Amino acid sequence: MSNGNSSYDLIIIGGGPAGLTAGIYAARARLKTLLLEERLPGGQISTTEYVENYPGFPDVIKGRELTQKMEEQSKRFGLEILSLSKVIFLKDAAVGFEIRLINKKSYSTKTVIIATGASPAKLNIPGEKELIGRGISYCATCDGPFFKDKKVIIIGGGNAAIEEAMFLTRFASKVLIVHRRDQLRADKVLQEGVLKNEKIELILGSEVIKIIGKSKVEGCIIRNKKSGDENEMAIDGVFIYIGSVPNTNFVKGILKLNEKGYIVTDNELQTSLPGIFAAGDVRENKLKQVAVAVGEGALAGVSAQKYLEEMKNKNL
Numbered sequence: 001m002s003n004g005n006s007s008y009d010l011i012i013i014g015g016g017p018a019g020l021t022a023g024i025y026a027a028r029a030r031l032k033t034l035l036l037e038e039r040l041p042g043g044q045i046s047t048t049e050y051v052e053n054y055p056g057f058p059d060v061i062k063g064r065e066l067t068q069k070m071e072e073q074s075k076r077f078g079l080e081i082l083s084l085s086k087v088i089f090l091k092d093a094a095v096g097f098e099i100r101l102i103n104k105k106s107y108s109t110k111t112v113i114i115a116t117g118a119s120p121a122k123l124n125i126p127g128e129k130e131l132i133g134r135g136i137s138y139c140a141t142c143d144g145p146f147f148k149d150k151k152v153i154i155i156g157g158g159n160a161a162i163e164e165a166m167f168l169t170r171f172a173s174k175v176l177i178v179h180r181r182d183q184l185r186a187d188k189v190l191q192e193g194v195l196k197n198e199k200i201e202l203i204l205g206s207e208v209i210k211i212i213g214k215s216k217v218e219g220c221i222i223r224n225k226k227s228g229d230e231n232e233m234a235i236d237g238v239f240i241y242i243g244s245v246p247n248t249n250f251v252k253g254i255l256k257l258n259e260k261g262y263i264v265t266d267n268e269l270q271t272s273l274p275g276i277f278a279a280g281d282v283r284e285n286k287l288k289q290v291a292v293a294v295g296e297g298a299l300a301g302v303s304a305q306k307y308l309e310e311m312k313n314k315n316l
């Protein structure tokens with residue numbers, strides 16, 4: 001258990017697949033390592049009902065179960081994990097870095113791996129902010145059961161939107177997928193499932209421009225992008241799956257970020273500040289997948305080890 005003001009070889013920020021994998025590699029290398037997690041370990045994938053494309057589980061595995069196994073594995077090698085520990089501040093110190101939590105505890109460390117992942121993007125349309133948690137959700141796995149026999153819409157056409165639409169058909173009487181283009185972005189295998197499901201209806205080439213409701217969602221206005229026609233529709237719930245934004249607020253102005261806010265690294269996953277590495281969805285990369293996050297977590301863990309060895313050789 002950490003009491004704050006402690007010193008580490010490596011601090012990993014974020015406990016999703018990338019952070020947990022980095023932790024497994026660092027703990028096995030016997031680095032004094034602490035993993036700080038804002039909530040509970042697991043990351044975004046733990047809110048996904050089933051993971052079908054992570055190798056090694058031919059019968060599919062629940063997202064939560066997969067990350068619990070990763071956490072168990074990391075603890076078996078002695079990784080120290082501190083949950084409910086939101087990092088708000090990271091500073092380059094004389095040797096290494098200082099990290100401060102929202103509860104004012106601070107830690108010093110020789111190296112850092114940032115694996116804070118990404119959060120659901122907001123649509124920023126009228127009614128969204130006001131009705132979050134009152135019929136608007138970004139997590140079907142968490143909130144789907146509240147919509148038994150109700151009519152819901154899903155906004156988005158990517159893998160997340162389509163997988164979660166399928167999940168919602170277990171509860172809802174009708175699931176409408178509203179997507180801004182005429183073609184879905186999701187993998188073909190997922191699209192095939194949607195076409196076979198009688199509870200799902202596609203509304204393509206359209207966008208939701210307003211969500212209506214006083215104390216809870218009652219309806220929405222959908223605009224056809226070609227004709228410009230606007231239709232008001234009664235609905236009970238809205239699930240928004242339009243991609244993600246990286247969790248990088250605490251390193252703005254400290255590390256190099258790309259125009260979308262993702263952390264830029266070199267091939268060893270080192271950021272613009274030597275000694276700080278990044279892995280997983282928070283990093284500028286081409287594919288946001290658990291398999292990629294796990295690979296990057298392993299590489300960042302090894303890169304941090306090499307960096308520490310070089311520091312030792314230079315007597316720093």
Ligand code: NAP
Nearest residue numbers: 053156157158159160161180181185241242243244287288
């Ligand atoms: P995504 O693949 O980026 O898809 C986002 C969807 O939202 C796209 O269809 C996009 O439309 C739409 N969109 C974006 N901004 C919008 C706006 N302002 N208004 C309306 N629609 C908007 O995001 P995701 O589905 O959340 O997935 C994120 C990453 O996780 C992806 O790399 C995905 O492959 C991965 N993932 C994988 C799996 C899986 O492999 N089983 C499951 C879930 C997620 P356009 O198509 O027109 O751009």
